[in-house]
Amino acid sequence: MKKAVKSQRPVNLDLRTIKLPVTAYTSILHRISGVILFVGISIMLYALDKSLGSEEGFVAVKACLTSPLAKLVTWALLSALLYHLVAGVRHLIMDAGIGETLEGGKLGSKIVIAVSVVIIVLAGVWIW
Amino acid sequence: MVTNVTNLSRSGLYDWMAQRVSAVMLAAYFIFLIGYLVTHPGMDYAQWHELFSHKGMRIFSLLAFVALGAHAWVGMWTIATDYLTQMALGKSATTVRFLFQAVCGVVMFAYFVWGVQILWGI
Numbered sequence: 001m002k003k004a005v006k007s008q009r010p011v012n013l014d015l016r017t018i019k020l021p022v023t024a025y026t027s028i029l030h031r032i033s034g035v036i037l038f039v040g041i042s043i044m045l046y047a048l049d050k051s052l053g054s055e056e057g058f059v060a061v062k063a064c065l066t067s068p069l070a071k072l073v074t075w076a077l078l079s080a081l082l083y084h085l086v087a088g089v090r091h092l093i094m095d096a097g098i099g100e101t102l103e104g105g106k107l108g109s110k111i112v113i114a115v116s117v118v119i120i121v122l123a124g125v126w127i128w
Numbered sequence: 129m130v131t132n133v134t135n136l137s138r139s140g141l142y143d144w145m146a147q148r149v150s151a152v153m154l155a156a157y158f159i160f161l162i163g164y165l166v167t168h169p170g171m172d173y174a175q176w177h178e179l180f181s182h183k184g185m186r187i188f189s190l191l192a193f194v195a196l197g198a199h200a201w202v203g204m205w206t207i208a209t210d211y212l213t214q215m216a217l218g219k220s221a222t223t224v225r226f227l228f229q230a231v232c233g234v235v236m237f238a239y240f241v242w243g244v245q246i247l248w249g250i
Contacts, residue, residue, distance in 0.1 A: 014215065034203045038232075041196070041239055049246045051173075052180055058173040081158060088151050095148065126166065 026109040030087040033080040040077045075127050079120045086116045134209075134229055136201050147202040150195035157192035177250060186247050193243040197236045204232045 020028075050057040064070050090112050094100055099108040136143045168175065179185055212225040 031203075031207055034200075035207065038200050038204065038235075045239060045242050045246065049242070051176060052246060052250045055173045058176060078162075085155055085158065088155065092148065092151070 021106070023105045023109045026087060026112050029083060033084040036080040037084060040080065043073065043077065071127050075124055078123045078127070082119050082123060083116045086119070087112050135205050136198060143202050146198050150199035153191055153195040154199060157188060180247065180250060189247055190244070193240050197240050200236055201232070205229065
């Protein structure tokens with residue numbers, strides 16, 4: 001790295017060499033679920049397009065959703081959405097100044113995991 | 129390494145705000161949509177078509193598409209500037225990141241146009 005203006009300036013920490021705490025896992029999962037959704041929106045738009053385009057399309061999408069693979073994809077996308085939503089709500093709560101301490105952050109992360117697991121399981125029950 | 133030239137508004141604070149506002153709109157939209165699907169089991173085409181033909185639903189959907197574009201841009205920008213760095217990729221980092229963001233931009237624009245086409249094609 002080139003010499004900066006001041007030699008004592010902090011250097012970016014290399015994330016790959018650091019053991020991650022629970023808060024880091026919920027954070028990286030938030031990002032991963034976001035990327036999955038960014039790609040997955042194409043599937044959702046395709047299904048929306050087809051199901052609204054014609055009655056035959058609607059029936060075809062509905063029939064497709066009965067296959068185990070389609071159910072798995074739907075569940076995966078819904079899981080990414082629900083996790084991203086729950087972790088996002090936590091961000092908004094933290095923006096309001098709640099749970100910003102180290103302990104609060106850890107507790108918040110654990111709550112995010114617990115709530116997500118429950119609603120992701122519920123989503124699975126709903127789909128199957 | 130200049131990264132803020134590719135953020136949404138050239139202001140971190142404004143990006144932060146846009147991400148939050150779009151997040152709330154998207155949350156409202158998806159909670160409504162999932163709620164509707166859960167409370168309407170065995171729905172037929174006529175019902176589904178009627179829902180999206182409603183003017184309010186079209187406005188809500190269009191708002192969600194706009195929010196999606198802004199939200200995804202800020203999110204993918206954050207990821208690109210965090211991981212596609214000189215530390216990870218060396219000298220080519222700026223080129224790789226620029227191309228990655230260009231692809232993200234094109235995809236988001238395509239999603240938006242596709243979404244509008246779906247809403248107004250019915």
